[in-house]
Amino acid sequence: MTADTDFCRLGRAVVETEMAALDALQSRIDGTFADACRSLLACSGRVVVLGMGKSGHIGGKLAATLASTGTPAFFVHPGEASHGDLGMITSGDCIIALSNSGETEEINRLLPAIKRRGLDLIAITGNARSTLAGAATIHLDAGVDAEACPLGLAPTASTTAALAMGDALAIALLDARGFTAEDFAHSHPGGRLGRRLLLRIEDLMHTGEAIPVVLPETTMADALLEMTRKGLGMTAVVDSQRQVLGIFTDGDLRRALDEGVDVHATAIDTVMTANPRCVEVSQLAAEALAVMERHSINGLLVNDAAGCLSGALNMHDLLRAGVV
Incomplete structure (x- = not known):
């Protein structure tokens, strides 16, 4: 042997x-x-x-x-x-x-x-x-x-x-x-590199009625209903012009409950995370992934060129698209 x-x-x-x-x-x-x-x-x-x-x-x-x-x-x-x-x-x-x-x-x-x-x-x-x-x-x-x-x-x-x-x-x-690397991606649209270099946030984000969104005076209870209906684990908080004021996530909910906040009487703008990190529709999906990984978050709000809410994106969307 x-x-x-x-x-x-x-x-x-x-x-x-x-x-x-x-x-x-x-x-x-x-x-x-x-x-x-x-x-x-x-x-x-x-x-x-x-x-x-x-x-x-x-x-x-x-x-x-x-x-x-x-x-x-x-x-x-x-x-x-x-x-x-x-x-x-x-x-x-x-x-x-x-x-x-x-x-x-x-x-x-x-x-x-x-x-x-x-x-x-x-x-x-x-x-x-x-x-x-x-x-x-x-x-x-x-x-x-x-x-x-x-x-x-x-x-x-x-x-x-x-x-x-x-x-x-x-x-x-x-x-x-x-x-270039982008030229290479065009020859490999089915590969991971192609997805990372070609897919943009607007290709993956939730839009229209699928966006979880509430006004600042909305109660926590109603905001939670909006989060549940849309299933993204978050909701945007916007003013009447759809300018993003803040975001309310599962993490914000846990912190509010730990503090004994009354969900039926508390306005969402008092417990939201103000000035949240947002991305723009024209950015690459890979850039959104980098933001999520860098700040250890699972979701992002998406603005248009004028800074108004245009969509929402979470880590599951990136996983399904093969960007991760």
Whole structure:
């Protein structure tokens, strides 16, 4: 039976080999790499990524990374390309082909068609003297001295190097395009980042009749009825112009009861929290969350640009929307 120490020794050896491959890759981020970036920036169509086997998996990831960071891209399986999918590649597109050997038959079979269309071909290989490297407009060397596999067979260090080279391209392009976190969120509207960067308070807040609101002369008893009906654990206290005077929450209720206040005879403006923290409708929902967390509160009143009450929001609304 293999001992734990042997598992760990082999695992560390793999990591060390792949680290060495990445270290060697740094010196190849040079003028040729910059040429590849300029070619991709100048592309008027889409970036089409090709790769077979493990290189295909890396290619699929590269295409996804490019697409989500501002460079329209998609992956085409080379085997399918020669049976019709080549029609997905159009004038103005740019090709990135990944092959460690540079002699992948399914890719090299497509080279004449790519050349006929006059498309830029960026090859990422581990063999600068290969057929693919020679046919490429730009060749990026992702070669490694050794695979991490002790048999020297399974692609390991070579796929790590290709992955890093692809990521380097994607991030260099992201920066050159001035791609922002908000741009990223627009590409990921279903993700948590997208929700945090795109959702605004006005998208989540309670409005109209759903807002718990009372006038300052309202008794505590009636204010409690309003809180119960609206179910937000609070009520706004406003004047006749809907300017916010204060807020009354479950916490204010507990403090008032501890002091023996008569709920039927006491006006709400004598027990409310005056000048409460409010947010504006145009702010991000994430900003409302930050206010709640910073001040350890569970609800906020929402004002419009004129400072009048426009809505109400609580922590449950943010939880349901996935902002938290």
